[in-house]
Amino acid sequence: MSSTSDKASGLANEAIGNIKQGVGKLVGSEKLQAEGKLQEIKGEGQQALGDAKDATKKGADAASDYINKKL
Numbered sequence: 001m002s003s004t005s006d007k008a009s010g011l012a013n014e015a016i017g018n019i020k021q022g023v024g025k026l027v028g029s030e031k032l033q034a035e036g037k038l039q040e041i042k043g044e045g046q047q048a049l050g051d052a053k054d055a056t057k058k059g060a061d062a063a064s065d066y067i068n069k070k071l
Helices: 003-027 030-070
Strands: none
16 A cells, blocks of 8 residues: 555544544444544554655655765
């Protein structure tokens, strides 16, 4: 997955997780609230992965540019 895909999936999972938590609270389902929290955390992780991929790519691009200038 690309960093953009990871971030988009992360945002979607966070949103769905928040909705599940809200519905769980409304209907009194601790199970649904817990599932929602887990999905929200999963989304946060996916976004962090996307950020890490971006940072890695930027670092690799900078290193490549530096090497190419030295050659």
